[in-house]
Amino acid sequence: MYLSFVGVRTVVRSAKLRLPVGAPCRGVQRNLSSLPSHYTLPSGDKIPAVALGVWQAGKGEVGEAVKTALKAGYRHIDGAWVYRNEEEVGQALRDSGVPRDQVWLTSKLWNTFHAPEDVEPALDESLQKLGTEYIDLYLIHWPIAFKKGSNNELDPELTANPYPTWQKLEELVDKGKVRNIGVSNFNIPRLRNLTANPLKYKPAVNQVELNYWNPQPELLQWAKENNLLLEAYSPLGSNKQVKETLQLPEVKAIAEALNITPAQVIISWHVQRGTVVLPKSVTPSRVVENFQVVKLPDELFNKLEKAATSHPPQRVLNPSKSWNLPFDVFDDDGGVTVPDEGNNGERSGAQGWRSGATAV
Numbered sequence: 001m002y003l004s005f006v007g008v009r010t011v012v013r014s015a016k017l018r019l020p021v022g023a024p025c026r027g028v029q030r031n032l033s034s035l036p037s038h039y040t041l042p043s044g045d046k047i048p049a050v051a052l053g054v055w056q057a058g059k060g061e062v063g064e065a066v067k068t069a070l071k072a073g074y075r076h077i078d079g080a081w082v083y084r085n086e087e088e089v090g091q092a093l094r095d096s097g098v099p100r101d102q103v104w105l106t107s108k109l110w111n112t113f114h115a116p117e118d119v120e121p122a123l124d125e126s127l128q129k130l131g132t133e134y135i136d137l138y139l140i141h142w143p144i145a146f147k148k149g150s151n152n153e154l155d156p157e158l159t160a161n162p163y164p165t166w167q168k169l170e171e172l173v174d175k176g177k178v179r180n181i182g183v184s185n186f187n188i189p190r191l192r193n194l195t196a197n198p199l200k201y202k203p204a205v206n207q208v209e210l211n212y213w214n215p216q217p218e219l220l221q222w223a224k225e226n227n228l229l230l231e232a233y234s235p236l237g238s239n240k241q242v243k244e245t246l247q248l249p250e251v252k253a254i255a256e257a258l259n260i261t262p263a264q265v266i267i268s269w270h271v272q273r274g275t276v277v278l279p280k281s282v283t284p285s286r287v288v289e290n291f292q293v294v295k296l297p298d299e300l301f302n303k304l305e306k307a308a309t310s311h312p313p314q315r316v317l318n319p320s321k322s323w324n325l326p327f328d329v330f331d332d333d334g335g336v337t338v339p340d341e342g343n344n345g346e347r348s349g350a351q352g353w354r355s356g357a358t359a360v
């Protein structure tokens, strides 16, 4: 009997042994061709494919979730300054006894800290809260800059031109405080707008919403062609859509055929698409369940991919209105000057479906 778990290669065996009786991955016979446990970034660093996401994991519960995850074999925690739980995450990591250098930590620069002089102090605060000297991956959380100290007041210049912010991130790499840098919530025009500059380090990842409802096949294709790794947040549809996701007939049918859970079907599908996946849970049994991914047979994978990409996309998250932005953050009408890429200054959004891309 062969199970193919994603995880740090050296811990796969022990993770298997630690599975509680009755754990949701019920151990059907699978072939040995498994999913990648890691992806290699341009720096040469290997980033684990499955992470525990801690957005919306509250104080008093996130620490236990992190400890459960590390015990189950996770070696990747995806956090951010704005989640306001970095202290508890850091404490749980220390309590777990897993050495710091065996765990991949991601954090993100919040929108109010895009001014070049604010970038390093913002990172330092995250480092201090996490209790670590370096972060494996630091992302610009949104392609939106707010004016320093303001209540979500747009800074149009730093939003249209993120290069000054990016140069500070590059400096943090050179100082050894950050190992890899990337972005989050960038669409293709915004990525091209940033990478048209003479970058010392290109974005290694772009963390975006990816799930059954908003699978973004065009962005995924573009990312693969441009050596950019995507990371899937809200991979199950977040708390708003998780129920619907796990009840989809296509997902349930695959779960039954493979004797795995619907959540494992979805999380496996993400890795099979070639993205990092960041399922969030504070429920111990689900944390364990979500780490057990398997390669779906091609036919079933293709069926699910087709179902996901055959309906108009719907985002779970779009803060454009709540931030009073005069444009939609996921469309390209925010004053971005897009460099020509063979089609004369295209100014369209990232998704072919963009007109239907509304907040859920």
Ligand code: A2P
Pocket (backbone or CB within 6 Å): 053, 233, 234, 235, 236, 237, 238, 239, 242, 246, 263, 264, 278, 279, 280, 281, 282, 283, 286, 287, 289, 290
């Ligand atoms: P909880 O944290 O209470 O366990 P996403 O990863 O797309 O952001 O989804 C997170 C939501 O999905 C949370 O409400 C989380 O609940 C729930 N969830 C996470 N894993 C599972 C699972 N395996 N089965 C059912 N619900 C899950």
